[in-house]
Amino acid sequence: MVAGETSGDLLAGLLLDGVHARMPDVQAAGIGGPQMAARGFDAWWHSEKLAVHGYSWELVRRLREILSIRKQLRQRLLVEKPAVFVGVDAPDFNLGLERDLRAAGIKTVHFVCPSIWAWRANRIDKIRAAADHVLCLFPFEPALLQQHGIEATYVGHPLAAVIPMEPDKAAARARLGLALDRKVLALLPGSRSAEVQYIAKPFFAAAALVRAQMPEVQVVVPVVPQHWQRMQQAVREAGVQEWVQLVQGQSHDVLAACDCTLIASGTATLEAALFKRPMVISYRMHPISWRLMRRKQLQPWVGLPNILCSDFVVPELLQDAATPEALAAASLDWLQAYDQQPSKIAELQARFSALHHTLFRDTSALAADAIQKLMCR
Structure with a gap:
């Protein structure tokens, strides 16, 4: 298995739950993070090694x-010949690897359909050559x-099973030590190094402006x-250390506890939607990376909640x-x-609840079943 960065590690960890339930003796190894390691995964490299932000200088x-x-x-996999290779997201890394392994007779699964419906539609040929089977998170993807000719x-979406239909805001605030009677603004600038570089600073500056208007807001x-x-260090440089509360991990508690989140575009926006939280989606990157990505965009939306609702239900800046x-x-x-208002x-929460029900499936079991069938051919 290969999972890139934090979101891929989470997806792969949930997938391993289903695999181990069906095939307890299966051994899994490759590239992964802490969620996979907690399921007994043997990480030859850490998933953070694949966390690259955009194009150009970072890459x-x-x-x-x-x-x-x-x-x-x-080279190692061609020698050891695993029963199946599962590439979890990270298409720029995984699709080429899957193609070579499949050509050598190793069965391949790609978990998370690349967003060919949003940008880079030319990837369809690469997917066809790379994957024996694709596990899709969204209901419209298999038919596409x-x-x-791709199975x-x-x-x-596994997050729909992990996140409760009705999050307990009071309990989450208690765990974080936040007051119940004051508004909470959550800042999620992303988990990649370059996201901290490009996004954290304007988020902190925005939070300072919010506090100027609503001094009681907890951040x-x-x-x-x-x-x-x-x-x-970024908090100190922004001069907001007196009132910004940093917590290690606990992103789900933070989303459950907040009234609104200022959030970087990515999987976290879907998590925020499943927590039924209003949000402002944002993203910043190196200007050259931005121009390259912008040219390949196929839809007017960037954030997953807006894409899945086919509407600007939350603002994108x-x-x-x-x-x-x-x-x-x-x-x-x-x-x-x-x-x-x-x-x-209430209207936004109703749309996000409907989305939650659409995405809720026994993802671990369905994914493990598809993998087992492929292995048994």
Whole structure:
């Protein structure tokens, strides 16, 4: 198995639950993170090695190391010939590897259909060459893949089973030490190094503007362990250390506890939607990376909640539009709506509840069943 970065590690960990339930003696190894390790996964490399932000400078700086890891992994797998290879997301790394392994007779599964419906539609040929089977998180994806001769199974989104239909805000606030009678703004600038670099600073500046308008607002930031010191430094440099609360991990508690989240585009936005929380989606990256990605965008939306609802149900402020002033204004709109426009909050929560029911499946079991059938051919 190969899982890239935090979200892939989470998905792979849940997948391993289903695999071990069906096939207790299966051994899993490759590239993974702490969630996989907790299920007995043998990580030859840590998933953080594959966490690259956009194109251009970030990728160029680390390309040699990443290519070296893929070469070493390919050589080892071609010798050991596992019963099946599962690439979890990280398509730029996994699809080429899967293609080579499949050509050598090793069965391959790609878990998470690349977003060919959002951007980079030309990836369909790579997927066809790489994967014996694709496990899809969203219900419309299998039919799209099957049109191109690619076997696929809708397994639901595992986060829909992990996150409760009715999150307990009071309990989450108690665990985090947050007051029950004050609004909470959660900042989630992302888990990659470059996201901390490009996104954290405008998020902190926006939070300061929100606090100027609503001094009682509590601001909390979940931080992955490997970025703890860096985020502490960013908080000090922004001059917000007196009132920003950093917590290690606990992103689900933070989302359950908050009234609104200012959040980087990515899987975390879907988590926020499943927690039924209003959000402002944002993203910033190196300007060259932004221009390259923008040209390949196929839909008007970037955030997963908006894509899945086919509507701008929450605001998106990207790149140059992601100024502290704009981010603060959009966040204040949600925070003030609880008192001034409660129907606006209720309508959003209803749409997110419907989305939750659509994505809720026994993902671990369905994915493990598809993998077992492929292994038994």
